[in-house]
Amino acid sequence: MRFDFKATNNQVEYEALLAGLRVCIALGADELEIYSDSQVVVNQIPREENEKADALSKLPSATMSIRSKEIPVAHLTKPSTAESKEVMTVEIQPGPSNWTTQLRKYLEENVLPENAVEAKRIKYRSTRYIILRGELYRRGFSKVLQRCVAGEETRKILKDVHSGVCGNHTRGKSLANKVLRQGFYWPTLFAEAQRFTESCETCQRIANDIRQPPELLRSLTSPWPFAM
Numbered sequence: 001m002r003f004d005f006k007a008t009n010n011q012v013e014y015e016a017l018l019a020g021l022r023v024c025i026a027l028g029a030d031e032l033e034i035y036s037d038s039q040v041v042v043n044q045i046p047r048e049e050n051e052k053a054d055a056l057s058k059l060p061s062a063t064m065s066i067r068s069k070e071i072p073v074a075h076l077t078k079p080s081t082a083e084s085k086e087v088m089t090v091e092i093q094p095g096p097s098n099w100t101t102q103l104r105k106y107l108e109e110n111v112l113p114e115n116a117v118e119a120k121r122i123k124y125r126s127t128r129y130i131i132l133r134g135e136l137y138r139r140g141f142s143k144v145l146q147r148c149v150a151g152e153e154t155r156k157i158l159k160d161v162h163s164g165v166c167g168n169h170t171r172g173k174s175l176a177n178k179v180l181r182q183g184f185y186w187p188t189l190f191a192e193a194q195r196f197t198e199s200c201e202t203c204q205r206i207a208n209d210i211r212q213p214p215e216l217l218r219s220l221t222s223p224w225p226f227a228m
Contacts, residue, residue: 004077015076021177028133098150099187107131138185146185157184158196170205172197 001016012188024032030226102122105111108131112119137145149157160180161167170178172194179189181222184193197203 001076005079011079099148100148103129104136140180144183146180146183149184149186152188154192157164158193162196162200163202170198
């Protein structure tokens with residue numbers, strides 16, 4: 001780490017701790033053990049076992065030949081504890097209710113509907129869902145996580161997969177299976193995929209001609225032979 005400001009030893013250790021926490025959060029870590037040779041930290045590491053920390057502490061004064069190696073160096077222009085001049089208050093409004101709302105409430109807050117039948121159904125369905133980084137995912141049959149989507153995003157996904165850059169105007173069931181392989185899911189996927197392909201103008205233009213009659217053919221008999 002490089003600093004553009006003066007810092008004490010305790011401040012340097014604190015900034016290093018914050019940088020490590022940011023990396024762990026970005027990687028999605030759930031549990032973390034932190035060690036330090038500082039007297040104010042519970043777990044203390046002997047100086048002779050702290051070779052990695054000593055090597056990292058020498059990076060700011062390292063030469064260009066050392067920095068040429070693939071070692072990431074964080075550059076801080078101001079302390080993380082510096083007070084911000086502007087404070088913005090953001091009020092998050094709940095989005096419209098959709099098919100994921102009850103599942104999210106149960107997985108995040110352990111809240112079930114008052115209806116006993118609906119509550120039992122939500123508990124049964126929740127075994128195949130998981131909350132990961134604020135997003136709801138469904139465990140597929142191949143153990144691949146599929147992000148749950150709703151609303152206008154479903155139509156956008158269908159359009160991109162069906163007629164996007166790599167789209168080949170596949171039909172309903174094939175389109176739905178392709179969306180699943182791309183890592184998306186919603187309960188009415190197959191029905192919406194069928195309706196989407198039926199409304200696609202390009203698919204209607206290049207579709208095969210339907211030669212089947214609209215109703216059953218009926219034989220017509222003449223009351224007189226050779227009568228016109």
